Amino acid sequence: MTESPLVKICQSIINWSKILLPYKKLRYYPPSFILRNPVVEGVEFCFKNGHQAAVIVFNQTDHHSVNTKQYRNGLKECFKQSILEVFTDENIISLHNHSSDGHALIIKVHQKKKESFFEIEAFINNILASVMDKLENKYQGAHFSFETGYMFIEESKSLTTEAIERAYHQANAMAEKRIHSKYNDLLFEMTRIINNKDLQLLAQPIIDVSTKQIKAWEILTRGPKGTTMESPLQLFSIARQTNLLFELEVIVLEKAFQQIIKTGTSHLIFINFTPITLGSKEFINATTELLTKYTEIDPYKIIIEITERDSIEGYKYFTDNIKALRMMGFRIAVDDTGAGYASLHTISEVLPDIIKIDRSVIQDIDTNSVKESMLKGLLLIAKETGSIVVAEGIEKEGEATVLSRNNVDLAQGYFYAKPDILPSVSRTVS
Template structure:
């Protein structure tokens, strides 16, 4: 009688969840035929123009643990792992960014996050994955000191073009393939795609103008990368995440550099050009040789008009050749910009270390600055830092006239954003 009553209550508890709002189904949600909380969460994020990334945590040594612990204890251990993951995600990830934390195949943990593509880089995702994995491993070590529990991680962005559930399943399989670092058809497909892009130089560049705030004239262009049109790698977040995880980031960014040089020459562009680079590329021992090769090939290029914009500052440490390459690039005439200043301590630390010629103020500082006095105070502080270092300031992400007015009032040098112009073809923009 007790078992029967307990079973009935369990079923009632489970099926009552079908009517609950999504915010109550974030952690290990049941999947219903009538309503899949994962799919509905992804759809909601897409409607808000966010990207969705699925992060896979693959329990690599499950069978070894099962042999060691036995059936009952391994199930208890897996339940403890789920609890620890939930607590760590709640501590390290903003609640509103979590679409779902789910348990797949009874061994793999999947975390679905919504991502603002204007604020988040591939490095931000990797940093988060590293923190989650490190914290989970520490907690597991405290609870199971006698065990060595090994997790491998991978991640993939979900495409918006296909039916959502199918897109999610594809992204999950690719994330698992990345995590396991095994030779699978999915991993081989990604490697083939990125190698094909590199071999055929199958990238396109869009240009967004950077405006002189005082004169409203175009002073520079930022080059923005897009993958092959109509493919799963057209989105730059997906493109650069696959390139990073397959070890092809340097080759990809060298194609971006060459294509930017070619567009400058072909269009006769006389304004400055901003080109984004990760520390992985700026710290590569082959960098200076490749740059010199392009300068010879495109001899019309004046390096003084090229600004190398350093993104993903958190990965600068550990790049052995980074400092030496920066000195050599400056000797060639290139200038440096620090991206996303104001988004955290790392940007301020990088300014003091690199002393860039240009500081780009992060969109998070600029957004709604016209109604937020604290943000305007932050802007004034960053302008003071720029003045002390002799750097020009570019404010990013200007979306309306009120925000632009704050820049004018504070005598910001340069600005870019949809308020001034959206990205487009450089030739069409110039003509």
């Protein structure tokens, strides 16, 4: 039986000329592990510390212009330099040639959110821009192009080696995007999920910080139970790479409407959308059709949450669609505030009704005065725009205390409650 590319990678891993693994990084691996598989150990280290790991594949599509051993070595060096420009040392698990014209990168991803794939795509674009610049300077007159794909490594009870290999194959299939059985399998499965509306919805309560009463729920999406796509990271990254993200998010909207009617909840409901969907020409028509179908839905009780750290620029219909949604009665929230420039730019453009402060600001805010100062600054921005503030990712009492002393309006996180099915009756979280 022919060995898979990843098995060959693991077998040749002791050849350090093919692995980007800084020596100071070896402190994470006891000596007995080094010869076994530092890649597997690196991925497991991510999981153990509450992070995610992902495989990114870069395949060169035009490799006829320069195709020598010297060039391939130069290409790898360009990738090493470019990757180190984008990632910090500790975020890189490995870089390996998976073919004569391809590279596989495994990285640590900090955020365990479905929006993580937008960050990865930004990383990919930055790496490729840097690589192309270096190659064009080094090999003037030659033409270069690359196909890319990525996949999160599933954390499960099965062997980590198998999970890495599965993610590698899926990422490589995405990179090729041609008549490829694995890519077609993923496309078929995603199409099946959409056609059958085979999604699960959970809900996490959003709490009034002063009264501890539930004021709203955020709808969270899961794929078919017991499958790889149950994970929102896998589900939404595959939908994005197979150009089915719009269809997926419209189904989430419809199923959320159904849940609201079924449970009879009177609370506000937050539903997540990416700028890709909100900027689509078809989105307003799709939303209007659903409101016509589900006449019991009151748009004023629905919060459209913009859930991406990517810029809203470049989406032709985005601004007009936001205006149209407001005219229908929907309110608008901006997610990930404080995580970077994109969310602040979105606030200035959208002037949202609700601002959600990212977990990166909230984490350990009770022991970090700088973070509390950041919180106060974001509260001033919210006051200027007339926005209600929701703090995300509260996991301990000290963080909740800081929110209370700064008069933050609303909060959500495991400290209050974990995601569950949307209940038919409201309850108090104490």
